[in-house]
Amino acid sequence: MTVFNQIAIIGIGLIGSSIARAAKETGVCERILLTDASAEVCQRAGSLGLGDVVESVKDCVETADLVLMCTPVGVMSDLARDMAPHLKPGTIVSDVGSVKSAVYDTVHAYLPETVHFIPGHPIAGTEKSGPEAGFSSLFQDRWCILTPPEAEEGGDALAQLTAFWEGLGSKVEIMPIDRHDRVLAITSHLPHLIAFNIVGTAHDLESVTEGEVVKFSAGGFRDFTRIAASDPIMWRDVFLNNKEAVLEMLGRFNEDLTALQRAIRWGEGEQLRAFFERTRGIRKSIVDAGQDTDADDFGRGGPKD
């Protein structure tokens, strides 16, 4: 089902290239234009046959019905300033950034009133980066959060953008911007920060070699390394742009961890057991909700008999 005639994808990384692949495969648009700040990435995207790769933001956006900013959050403000003069009236502008509030404020200020700006965030990804890392099923059965400003609520632009993401296989959730940033701070940003941190701690341990850490990583550590292999620039921008919510969640996390630390030091077994018992319920809910499978040997292999 065709939703848009022409879409423009700016930033051809894991997400941008996956959107291109999925859009092509599902036919949600007639034509896909892509561009990237890196000429080398543009060339690789061209060889991958992701769509019509153009060299300038102007060429990419000026005839597009939907413009998707798929760059790291930190450059979206400059990108909005550069593309603003070239957007045709009625164009829908959206993004895929993991942070919404800080981005909305700066991007919105640059865009002309004749376009519809509706921020978005597909909750999907892998630890890989670059145009080669994308795949067309990335958004299948995954949530995509859209955070329309009041003026766009219930409008045609929102309906079209919703249809586009549903066409790619996603389920769409509408949410206020501030709520998005708080929900993602706990479900995504804090987990990534913790994972980056523990991998760093392991790296610095002079008393345990990296070889041992690698060899015996199946005991739990390797799951953190997968998350901690995510794109450094993207995550730097996430933490800098969702500072308030991340620091709040981190404060709560630290309080809880201090309580566990104290329980270990003083040998308070019953308190530890009760705490660990409680956390099992959430796992069950996630499996029941179809947001993870139940057959993983810590993410690898799994029961075979």
Added chain:
Amino acid sequence: MTVFNQIAIIGIGLIGSSIARAAKETGVCERILLTDASAEVCQRAGSLGLGDVVESVKDCVETADLVLMCTPVGVMSDLARDMAPHLKPGTIVSDVGSVKSAVYDTVHAYLPETVHFIPGHPIAGTEKSGPEAGFSSLFQDRWCILTPPEAEEGGDALAQLTAFWEGLGSKVEIMPIDRHDRVLAITSHLPHLIAFNIVGTAHDLESVTEGEVVKFSAGGFRDFTRIAASDPIMWRDVFLNNKEAVLEMLGRFNEDLTALQRAIRWGEGEQLRAFFERTRGIRKSIVDAGQDTDADDFGRGGPKD
């Protein structure tokens, strides 16, 4: 290849039942005797056809060539006291506990000098518990660490126990007890503690509902919930019995996290980026070492085109 005539498995959970399944399938022993403190678990193990289920520790161990303690670490001392009078001379006694130093000291004190006590730890598992959760391929290509006391180094008992684990599909690593506890503190115990903690923090957030946490868990959180669904009793005992190493690793983790927190608060982007860049290398080493696959969409699905 038969290594032992008769083995005794005490504690029929995920690990004990997986050993029984793998031993039966590979023929590393002629006969498998099993027992569990819970009569109900014994009954379920009987229905699963895991081996000859007996009701008492005495019946289980008195004719065994290898006795494997597969209980939580916290009860191993009592178990050693109970079974000690019934062990025949020459029997090899081992265990599968995640902590070695505290266990060795208490268990060793109870065992007669006529048996060979060689602690062990297969680095394999899932977040599931109980005899139904086991499967025969759990140890395939996974490391099993053996920590023989000096008197057993280079001896026949160690060679036999090594052959047994290799027969189940494992690779065997010999390591001093103290080193095991430090290596595992960072590769397994601390990751579990952090995972339990963040799931608890999310659970307590009144400003974000559990429904939202579940719905949008694909952003990273769900990987932590898998780890945090592990057996509460087992993990309570691990933290209580490897207190010193866990608290040391936790101290380092906290220092590092405080530095990241400060960098976020003060907007030190370059410091964040450099930190995140560094952690990618370890991931690559783990994938290269065959200790994880490289095709996971955060543990689920993965590239399909």
